[in-house]
Amino acid sequence: xxxxxxxxxxxxxxxxxxxxxxxxxxxxxxxxxxxxxxxxxxxxxxxxxxxxxxxxxxxxxxxxxxxxxxxxxxxxxxxxxxxxxxxxxxxxxxxxxxxxxxxxxxxxxxxxxxxxxxxxxxxxxxxxxxxxxxxxxxxxxxxxxxxxxxxxxxxxxxxxxxxxxxxxxxxxxxxxxxxxxxxxxxxxxxxx
Amino acid sequence: xxxxxxxxxxxxxxxxxxxxxxxxxxxxxxxxxxxxxxxxxxxxxxxxxxxxxxxxxxxxxxxxxxxxxxxxxxxxxxxxxxxxxxxxxxxxxxxxxxxxxxxxxxxxxxxxxxxxxxxxxxxxxxxxxxxxxxxxxxxxxxxxxxxxxxxxxxxxxxx
Numbered sequence: 001x002x003x004x005x006x007x008x009x010x011x012x013x014x015x016x017x018x019x020x021x022x023x024x025x026x027x028x029x030x031x032x033x034x035x036x037x038x039x040x041x042x043x044x045x046x047x048x049x050x051x052x053x054x055x056x057x058x059x060x061x062x063x064x065x066x067x068x069x070x071x072x073x074x075x076x077x078x079x080x081x082x083x084x085x086x087x088x089x090x091x092x093x094x095x096x097x098x099x100x101x102x103x104x105x106x107x108x109x110x111x112x113x114x115x116x117x118x119x120x121x122x123x124x125x126x127x128x129x130x131x132x133x134x135x136x137x138x139x140x141x142x143x144x145x146x147x148x149x150x151x152x153x154x155x156x157x158x159x160x161x162x163x164x165x166x167x168x169x170x171x172x173x174x175x176x177x178x179x180x181x182x183x184x185x186x187x188x189x190x191x192x
Numbered sequence: 193x194x195x196x197x198x199x200x201x202x203x204x205x206x207x208x209x210x211x212x213x214x215x216x217x218x219x220x221x222x223x224x225x226x227x228x229x230x231x232x233x234x235x236x237x238x239x240x241x242x243x244x245x246x247x248x249x250x251x252x253x254x255x256x257x258x259x260x261x262x263x264x265x266x267x268x269x270x271x272x273x274x275x276x277x278x279x280x281x282x283x284x285x286x287x288x289x290x291x292x293x294x295x296x297x298x299x300x301x302x303x304x305x306x307x308x309x310x311x312x313x314x315x316x317x318x319x320x321x322x323x324x325x326x327x328x329x330x331x332x333x334x335x336x337x338x339x340x341x342x343x344x345x346x347x348x349x350x351x
Binding site for chain 2: 010011013014016017018020021024025027028029030032033034035036037038039040041042043065125126127128129130131132134135136138139142143146182
């Protein structure tokens with residue numbers, strides 16, 4: 001004679017679920033990891049004699065930040081809000097100005113020849129510069145490059161850079177490289 | 193017919209809580225999927241600077257974190273209010289970064305090591321001196337992929 005299966009009391013299920021929920025609320029975080037991604041230059045070999053790579057003066061835009069977060073770009077004091085346009089003008093060099101970076105004809109795979117700018121933005125800071133100002137400047141420089149890339153992508157593919165497929169993004173990246181160099185620290189008062 | 197109305201008065205029928213577990217489980221699963229386990233206890237206060245051109249870190253599991261900021265109030269008596277570096281669960285100096293990176297590399301598989309990103313979570317008020325030291329140390333250990341942690345700016349200035 002089979003006994004009828006007794007029904008399991010599910011009344012405490014909610015309590016158990018609440019316990020689990022609260023546990024997960026406590027031990028997990030929700031913050032999204034986001035930020036400005038950079039690639040540091042490799043350390044020069046110490047044994048190797050350091051031969052300064054001669055870069056033509058016109059190809060470098062020196063951006064300096066001093067102790068009081070003052071900004072100097074290409075030899076003139078300016079506000080951070082003006083830096084983006086300065087950087088864009090420097091990288092684009094639309095009128096082939098002799099004081100702005102030269103361009104080199106390069107064969108880009110899948111696209112054809114394109115005159116790639118040889119401009120390098122060199123970002124220098126002192127030990128007293130605040131991190132906030134530094135990130136702000138980095139952000140403006142990245143924004144300048146991103147805007148140029150967007151313009152290039154729009155003109156050639158009719159889409160924004162981010163909407164392009166992998167292969168075309170590479171073409172855009174090759175055509176407009178992000179040459180922001182974080183120079184060797186040169187400041188005084190460094191204890192080591 | 194006394195059998196059918198045991199109680200004389202008709203009360204409000206009890207609210208069925210049978211679907212409560214389902215609802216709670218739904219919330220639970222949402223949190224399980226959308227959050228990640230907290231790795232370390234924060235010993236420094238970090239308010240990352242704002243930026244507009246931020247990119248998301250694709251592989252969170254390949255990241256090593258370096259926290260820079262002033263110690264939390266309960267630790268200030270011991271460590272002062274000057275900006276400090278936190279690696280894992282302890283205050284460390286710049287010279288310890290080398291070991292830290294080596295240890296982090298060890299935890300990754302051979303194929304993933306080259307993609308390791310060092311995420312620098314620094315407070316917006318720290319000075320660049322300490323960041324420069326960290327960067328130099330990272331270059332020495334050839335951990336070249338770095339990310340300056342930043343949060344999305346709410347207001348855009350300029351355009």
